Amino acid sequence: xxxxxxxxxxDDDRPKSVEVFLNGLWKExxxxxxxxxMCPTLAITNSVANALAMGLATTxxxxxxxxxxxxxxxxxxxxxxxxxxxxIIATFVTIVDYLIxxxxxxxxxxxxxxxxxxxxNCIILGRAEAFASKNPIGRSVLDACGMGLGFAIALLCLGxxxxxxxxxxxxxxxxxxxxxxxxxxxxxxAGGFFTLGAWLLxxxxxxxxxxxxxxxx
Numbered sequence: 001x002x003x004x005x006x007x008x009x010x011d012d013d014r015p016k017s018v019e020v021f022l023n024g025l026w027k028e029x030x031x032x033x034x035x036x037x038m039c040p041t042l043a044i045t046n047s048v049a050n051a052l053a054m055g056l057a058t059t060x061x062x063x064x065x066x067x068x069x070x071x072x073x074x075x076x077x078x079x080x081x082x083x084x085x086x087x088i089i090a091t092f093v094t095i096v097d098y099l100i101x102x103x104x105x106x107x108x109x110x111x112x113x114x115x116x117x118x119x120x121n122c123i124i125l126g127r128a129e130a131f132a133s134k135n136p137i138g139r140s141v142l143d144a145c146g147m148g149l150g151f152a153i154a155l156l157c158l159g160x161x162x163x164x165x166x167x168x169x170x171x172x173x174x175x176x177x178x179x180x181x182x183x184x185x186x187x188x189x190a191g192g193f194f195t196l197g198a199w200l201l202x203x204x205x206x207x208x209x210x211x212x213x214x215x216x217x
Contacts, residue, residue, distance in 0.1 A: 017142055020146065021142040021143070021145060021146040023146055024145075024146025024147035024148070024149065024150040024151075025146055025149060025150045029153075029203075030150055030151045031150070031154035031155075032154055032200060032203040034123075036122050036123045036126065037121050038196075039114070040054050040058075040114050040117065040121070040155075041155060041158065041192075042192035043114060043189075043192070044111055044114055045155050045158035045159040045162055045192060045195070046159070046163065046166065047163045047167075048156065048160055048163050048171050049107060049110075050107065051155035051156050051159030051160075052155070052156060052159070054111060054155055055149075055151055055152025055155045056152060057100060057111075058118055058121060058123070058124070058151055059148025059149060059152055060096050061093055061096055061118050062127065062144045062148040063141055063144040063145055065085075065089045065091075065124060065132075066127060066128060066131070066132040066144035067140060069088055069132040069140070070136060070140035070141075073132070076133075081133065082129070085125060086125070089119055089124055089125065089128070090119045093116065093118045093119045097115050097116065100115060123147060127143060131143045132144070154199075158192070158195050158196060158199060161186070161195050161198075162187060162191055162195055165182070165183045165186045166182055166185070166186030166188075166191060167182050167187060168182045
């Protein structure tokens with residue numbers, strides 16, 4: 001509020017905007033809280049490189065599709081909104097598909113069909129319908145960045161554990177020494193379920209512990 005008693009709207013909106021961004025990282029993390037996007041989460045987190053590539057690709061699509069959907073939300077008829085959102089998302093998925101192929105054929109081959117499946121990732125379509133279609137561009141981009149980075153962080157958490165324990169490496173660099181016998185199960189599909197279950201338990205325990213402390217205080 002200035003000397004004339006006028007409240008600065010930017011100062012009022014700033015905490016809300018920060019909260020919108022942080023929700024996706026912690027309170028509404030798409031993997032550890034909402035348990036969404038399980039297909040790529042379990043399938044491509046057998047290495048850190050794959051997890052990072054998928055996380056960044058999904059964030060790219062989420063941010064740009066949310067921005068465009070927010071821009072056109074007032075002109076899209078309700079009857080065709082879902083089809084329109086899918087078309088917009090598919091456009092950015094095609095762009096990211098070509099980008100990954102141009103930058104690294106190895107990563108492109110490792111991710112396989114899961115790049116194209118970003119189109120039907122429930123995280124992206126869910127944020128388009130629940131947030132971007134109802135909010136201005138700035139808040140929609142912040143929400144998309146938070147959700148995208150939250151998803152990428154979750155993939156990195158799984159990928160780090162699975163690569164270190166399953167191969168004794170981190171980003172292809174040995175970290176556990178030559179005498180370590182890799183736990184091959186962690187790079188197999190079953191390892192994805194074990195690792196995800198462990199992270200969900202840790203996340204739930206941490207949130208419960210934090211909630212208990214807040215109530216106690």
